[in-house]
Amino acid sequence: MTSRVALVTGGTGGIGTAICQRLADQGHRVATNYRDQAKALAWREMMLARGCDVAIFPGDVADPDTAETMVHAVEAALGPIEILVNNAGITRDTTFHRMRADQWHDVINTNLNSVFNVTRPVIEGMRRRGWGRVIQISSINGLKGQYGQANYAAAKAGMHGFTISLARENAGFGITVNTISPGYVATDMVMAVPDEVRAKIIADIPTGRLGKPEEIAYAVAFLVNEEASWITGSNLDINGGHHMGW
Numbered sequence: 462m463t464s465r466v467a468l469v470t471g472g473t474g475g476i477g478t479a480i481c482q483r484l485a486d487q488g489h490r491v492a493t494n495y496r497d498q499a500k501a502l503a504w505r506e507m508m509l510a511r512g513c514d515v516a517i518f519p520g521d522v523a524d525p526d527t528a529e530t531m532v533h534a535v536e537a538a539l540g541p542i543e544i545l546v547n548n549a550g551i552t553r554d555t556t557f558h559r560m561r562a563d564q565w566h567d568v569i570n571t572n573l574n575s576v577f578n579v580t581r582p583v584i585e586g587m588r589r590r591g592w593g594r595v596i597q598i599s600s601i602n603g604l605k606g607q608y609g610q611a612n613y614a615a616a617k618a619g620m621h622g623f624t625i626s627l628a629r630e631n632a633g634f635g636i637t638v639n640t641i642s643p644g645y646v647a648t649d650m651v652m653a654v655p656d657e658v659r660a661k662i663i664a665d666i667p668t669g670r671l672g673k674p675e676e677i678a679y680a681v682a683f684l685v686n687e688e689a690s691w692i693t694g695s696n697l698d699i700n701g702g703h704h705m706g707w
């Protein structure tokens with residue numbers, strides 16, 4: 462397998478950690494961003510103890526300038542980014558009739574505008590070099606909607622339109638662009654949901670359990686493969702059967 466440079470945004474989170482680990486285990490040189498240096502340094506130590514060397518760079522992906530600076534810092538240290546996983550995300554759940562403007566904008570900026578902020582400085586280099594993998598981590602709720610998540614569902618649905626447009630524009634340049642839509646995965650994001658709500662969610666999942674971060678990382682590794690070069694503009698649902706069909 463060719464060793465590539467991979468940037469995974471939000472790599473210090475639950476799903477991001479598993480993606481970083483999986484890509485590093487496959488021999489790729491992996492970087493992620495952070496906002497809180499102390500937290501990121503502790504995370505890096507934890508990963509090193511697991512035998513996983515992930516480079517960390519400061520950068521809030523919701524801010525266009527710091528995101529671009531972060532991309533340039535990654536490329537200066539590791540080389541051109543060949544694999545980009547747009548994974549950073551937040552929730553600010555509340556029903557829309559109670560939603561404040563900051564809850565809307567924070568979620569759109571972090572989950573969707575970040576995709577512009579990070580992909581824009583990366584894509585031209587991928588086109589010049591004639592190889593690239595761009596993967597968006599969207600959500601089941603960007604497909605089916607969710608009570609209390611008009612902001613999050615709008616951002617995650619927006620990722621699909623982005624993916625299929627970018628896939629068309631770059632298919633002739635050796636670049637694939639795909640979306641993964643996880644169902645409910647056992648990370649801090651989902652464990653922050655009240656217990657009784659989480660129990661109802663699990664009761665609705667045909668496999669009867671939450672997903673594991675490693676199960677999302679497995680799909681990223683699949684799409685990154687050299688052999689996956691004809692898979693572009695697709696969405697991969699990984700949700701234990703929670704949402705099936707179109």
Ligand code: NDP
Pocket residue numbers: 470471472473474475476477494495496497500520521522523524548549550551571572598599600601642643644645646647648649650651
């Ligand atoms: P976590 O909350 O565990 O991790 C989120 C990561 O994103 C953290 O590393 C966080 O860093 C980072 N991040 C958040 N905001 C920013 C920002 N402005 N700039 C840079 N980094 C930022 O979430 P998960 O691992 O559960 O989720 C990862 C992705 O998967 C998200 O996009 C989420 O929407 C999506 N997803 C998750 C599901 C789940 O069930 N868990 C289901 C479907 C989709 P920091 O430590 O600085 O906050």
